[in-house]
Amino acid sequence: MQRIIRYELVDLGLDRASCFLGFGAGKFSEAAHGMGATPCEALADCLAQLASEFEIEALETHIRETYPEFRAGARASPIEGEAMHYYIGIRWDTVPNLDGMNLDDLDELVKAGHSLLTRRDRAALRAYAHNKATAMRCRASGNVARALAFEAECDRIYNHLPQGLKW
Numbered sequence: 001m002q003r004i005i006r007y008e009l010v011d012l013g014l015d016r017a018s019c020f021l022g023f024g025a026g027k028f029s030e031a032a033h034g035m036g037a038t039p040c041e042a043l044a045d046c047l048a049q050l051a052s053e054f055e056i057e058a059l060e061t062h063i064r065e066t067y068p069e070f071r072a073g074a075r076a077s078p079i080e081g082e083a084m085h086y087y088i089g090i091r092w093d094t095v096p097n098l099d100g101m102n103l104d105d106l107d108e109l110v111k112a113g114h115s116l117l118t119r120r121d122r123a124a125l126r127a128y129a130h131n132k133a134t135a136m137r138c139r140a141s142g143n144v145a146r147a148l149a150f151e152a153e154c155d156r157i158y159n160h161l162p163q164g165l166k167w
Helices: 039-051 059-066 103-111 119-140 144-160
Strands: 001-014 030-036 085-093
Touching: 001 059, 030 039, 030 144, 039 085, 059 144, 103 119
Parallel strands: none
Antiparallel strands: 001 085, 030 085
16 A cells, blocks of 8 residues: 655535535645535545555544544534535645656655655655665766666665555
């Protein structure tokens, strides 16, 4: 299962099912939305969609710690009326294939913070991205021997990554 490394939770509000326009990924790679009689039910619906393909434990924990309205036991009155639902959206990114990224994207990843990764995992991905970018620069300047050394370090880092962080 893939790991979600960053996300955005969006309160899409209350709407009739026939009027809901949908929800897109925006600057993230993927998105899903959930609906329910309460915001907690809408979140549960959304997370259930992700659970079959993604590791969501860290995501769910982070959401419940960051957004008190979604903590266990939080209550909201169900809405009255026909076909009205609360909608919640989640946009997210998973671990990208660092080998398929260009130099600018690798440099950006080295700078980026990903709230759902442990410090150790973040450091490993940054180290891989840094070594990969350096290897690409070495190859571009004709220093193949040095590039091979950096690529060997990338292989070592990749082999030690947890399964959920491999691409």
